[in-house]
Amino acid sequence: xxxxxxxxxxxxxxxxxxxxxxxxxxxxxxxxxxxxxxxxxxxxxxxxxxxxxxxxxxxxxxxxxxxxxxxxxxxxxxxxxxxxxxxxxxxxxxxxxxxxxxxxxxxxxxxxxxxxxxxxxxxxxxxxxxxxxxxxxxxxxxxxxxxxxxxxxxxxxxxxxxxxxxxxxxxxxxxxxxxxxxxxxxxxxxxxxxxxxxxxxxxxxxxxxxxxxxxxxxxxxxxxxxxxxxxxxxxxxxxxxxxxxxxxxxxxxxxxxxxxxxxxxxxxxxxxxxxxxxxxxxxxxxxxxxxxxxxxxxxxxxxxxxxxxxxxxxxxxxxxxxxxxxxxxxxxxxxxxxxxxxxxxxxxxxxxxxxxxxxxxxxxxxxxxxxxxxxxxxxxxxxxxxxxxxxxxxxxxxxxxxxxxxxxxxxxxxxxxxxxxxxxxxxxxxxxxxxxxxxxxxxxxxxxxxxxxxxxxxxxxxxxxxxxxxxxxxxxxxxxxxxxxxxxxxxxxxxxxxxxxxxxxxxxxxxxxxxxxxxxxxxxxxxxxxxxxxxxxxxxxxxxxxxxxxxxxxxxxxxxxxxxxxxxxxxxxxxxxxxxxxxxxxxxxxxxxxxxxxxxxxxxxxxxxxxxxxxxxxxxxxxxxxxxxxxxxxxxxxxxxxxxxxxxxxxxxxxxxxxxxxxxxxxxxxx
Numbered sequence: 001x002x003x004x005x006x007x008x009x010x011x012x013x014x015x016x017x018x019x020x021x022x023x024x025x026x027x028x029x030x031x032x033x034x035x036x037x038x039x040x041x042x043x044x045x046x047x048x049x050x051x052x053x054x055x056x057x058x059x060x061x062x063x064x065x066x067x068x069x070x071x072x073x074x075x076x077x078x079x080x081x082x083x084x085x086x087x088x089x090x091x092x093x094x095x096x097x098x099x100x101x102x103x104x105x106x107x108x109x110x111x112x113x114x115x116x117x118x119x120x121x122x123x124x125x126x127x128x129x130x131x132x133x134x135x136x137x138x139x140x141x142x143x144x145x146x147x148x149x150x151x152x153x154x155x156x157x158x159x160x161x162x163x164x165x166x167x168x169x170x171x172x173x174x175x176x177x178x179x180x181x182x183x184x185x186x187x188x189x190x191x192x193x194x195x196x197x198x199x200x201x202x203x204x205x206x207x208x209x210x211x212x213x214x215x216x217x218x219x220x221x222x223x224x225x226x227x228x229x230x231x232x233x234x235x236x237x238x239x240x241x242x243x244x245x246x247x248x249x250x251x252x253x254x255x256x257x258x259x260x261x262x263x264x265x266x267x268x269x270x271x272x273x274x275x276x277x278x279x280x281x282x283x284x285x286x287x288x289x290x291x292x293x294x295x296x297x298x299x300x301x302x303x304x305x306x307x308x309x310x311x312x313x314x315x316x317x318x319x320x321x322x323x324x325x326x327x328x329x330x331x332x333x334x335x336x337x338x339x340x341x342x343x344x345x346x347x348x349x350x351x352x353x354x355x356x357x358x359x360x361x362x363x364x365x366x367x368x369x370x371x372x373x374x375x376x377x378x379x380x381x382x383x384x385x386x387x388x389x390x391x392x393x394x395x396x397x398x399x400x401x402x403x404x405x406x407x408x409x410x411x412x413x414x415x416x417x418x419x420x421x422x423x424x425x426x427x428x429x430x431x432x433x434x435x436x437x438x439x440x441x442x443x444x445x446x447x448x449x450x451x452x453x454x455x456x457x458x459x460x461x462x463x464x465x466x467x468x469x470x471x472x473x474x475x476x477x478x479x480x481x482x483x484x485x486x487x488x489x490x491x492x493x494x495x496x497x498x499x500x501x502x503x504x505x506x507x508x509x510x511x512x513x514x515x516x517x518x519x520x521x522x523x524x525x526x527x528x529x530x531x532x533x534x535x536x537x538x539x540x541x542x543x544x545x546x547x548x549x550x551x552x553x554x555x556x557x558x559x560x561x562x563x564x565x566x567x568x569x570x571x572x573x574x575x576x577x578x579x580x581x582x583x584x585x586x587x588x589x590x591x592x593x594x595x596x597x598x599x600x601x602x603x604x605x606x607x608x609x610x611x612x613x614x615x616x617x618x619x620x621x622x623x624x625x626x627x628x629x630x631x632x633x634x635x636x637x638x639x640x641x642x643x644x645x646x647x648x649x650x651x652x653x654x655x656x657x658x659x660x661x662x663x664x665x666x667x668x669x670x671x
Contacts, residue, residue: 029290066229257282455520
């Protein structure tokens with residue numbers, strides 16, 4: 001997640017800034033802000049403790065892009081009384097496309113050698129979308145949330161933000177031309193930019209509350225960030241009559257707001273929404289202070305060699321760091337945080353070489369600088385090459401899928417509950433409760449299976465048990481919505497749709513008057529590796545205990561015994577993909593797909609569930625972790641059987657393997 005998510009774009013260099021905003025001095029503040037933004041993003045992706053909001057570095061980049069591009073276009077239009085879009089787009093192509101194409105092509109080649117077939121397929125799809133600058137739309141469609149495991153392991157996930165920026169580049173020159181060339185009024189330009197910024201922010205607020213994934217990835221919900229940067233660029237120097245001391249304070253305040261956002265905002269919070277105001281406003285304040293009083297106050301920090309160097313390399317580093325991290329995780333599935341930091345550091349070295357030997361030579365190549373048409377032709381050729389290589393990678397992944405080992409693993413991936421999604425599972429986007437009954441529907445012994453996909457994974461086992469014992473089984477399932485009502489502040493199924501569904505489900509279950517209610521919830525995801533905020537949250541246990549207690553107390557009037565299933569392990573990687581890579585490569589370490597129990601099962605969560613269970617009568621805890629993690633190692637394969645179909649769901653066959661143990665626990669709970 002947030003991606004996560006995943007995952008940021010980078011604007012231009014400080015020397016670009018000089019050209020863009022039409023001033024003589026080098027804007028070291030812009031270069032430094034780029035450095036700070038990329039450091040936040042890389043720290044977040046390396047799971048550095050204490051920087052849960054590092055993903056907001058993208059918002060810093062977006063404000064910088066709006067500031068720089070607006071300055072360039074307005075300066076050129078006012079100076080020449082015309083706007084040359086061909087020249088503008090050629091500059092952007094030289095600046096962004098060659099390095100991006102290099103990384104995309106390299107990623108596809110390495111992925112073809114290393115990845116599982118399905119991993120390669122998803123990477124190739126992302127590469128095609130990236131070549132057409134619509135990868136934000138691709139990932140928006142692919143992700144269940146913006147830090148979803150389905151997209152988090154894609155080495156081209158970070159290209160989504162480049163697509164947003166390119167889409168902005170298509171729109172913004174039209175706005176400038178309309179204001180300065182059609183209406184011939186800078187005031188009209190400012191008014192139109194302000195209206196678009198306000199409307200975009202309103203859309204962002206509304207969509208964040210209704211569809212966070214789309215809100216995170218879409219240009220309409222991000223355009224206001226570019227717009228605010230553009231409006232800041234149009235404020236004439238000296239028009240804000242603050243004293244030097246005030247500007248110094250504003251500069252430090254801007255930096256403090258950016259860093260404070262990264263320290264306090266968590267991936268579990270609704271984003272972008274109003275929370276994005278903090279890094280956006282912080283960046284705008286720092287830019288205004290840098291324009292009015294450069295090289296004093298925070299400017300002395302900005303004008304340091306490390307920040308200036310990193311700022312110059314930020315685009316290349318941004319492009320390389322995420323593929324390096326994903327490939328490192330593929331080779332070393334159980335890699336430590338230190339390993340990720342080392343991988344990111346190596347990617348910085350590669351970024352330096354790319355910047356010096358590839359990016360800058362192409363960008364400043366005289367023939368390309370002289371001829372925008374030639375530049376666009378070269379850019380089109382690179383786009384076509386990327387599409388061809390991505391298509392070849394798709395064909396190769398299909399070839400790999402046809403091997404016996406991959407066919408077997410593919411069967412495991414789809415081995416889930418034999419439960420009709422349309423008839424028996426509440427639909428996404430709806431809080432309506434659906435129920436289905438199985439077994440002996442008139443039996444006096446009535447079981448209810450209640451919860452999310454981590455409850456549904458036990459359906460086949462429980463339905464067979466109900467058939468064998470002549471019991472009645474009723475399902476109350478909504479994928480992605482836990483049975484337990486954990487505090488929304490730590491981010492488990494806290495959207496209004498899930499809350500409404502859970503409340504209605506509890507009401508309906510009480511009306512069924514069951515004998516036993518089996519509750520299953522994906523609580524281990526609270527400590528998932530891509531969400532470092534949860535793992536360091538000292539209040540995690542209290543929040544879980546309170547949330548579980550709320551649900552148990554709400555169900556107590558039913559008179560049923562409550563059986564609370566301990567959640568299955570949450571791996572930091574897709575187990576099925578890991579086993580597929582091991583099947584492809586003889587050099588893959590034996591047991592690389594196994595994980596120490598302490599890394600995939602958080603004891604704080606289970607202790608909190610135990611504490612809640614002790615506070616309510618007739619509650620029984622069912623813990624099958626010992627069978628999943630013998631000798632404190634959670635096995636990917638037990639007795640020749642693949643246990644997991646992804647990062648945290650048991651395969652149906654492996655759940656059935658635990659059937660006898662679950663049978664004894666359920667029988668004991670009933671009696």
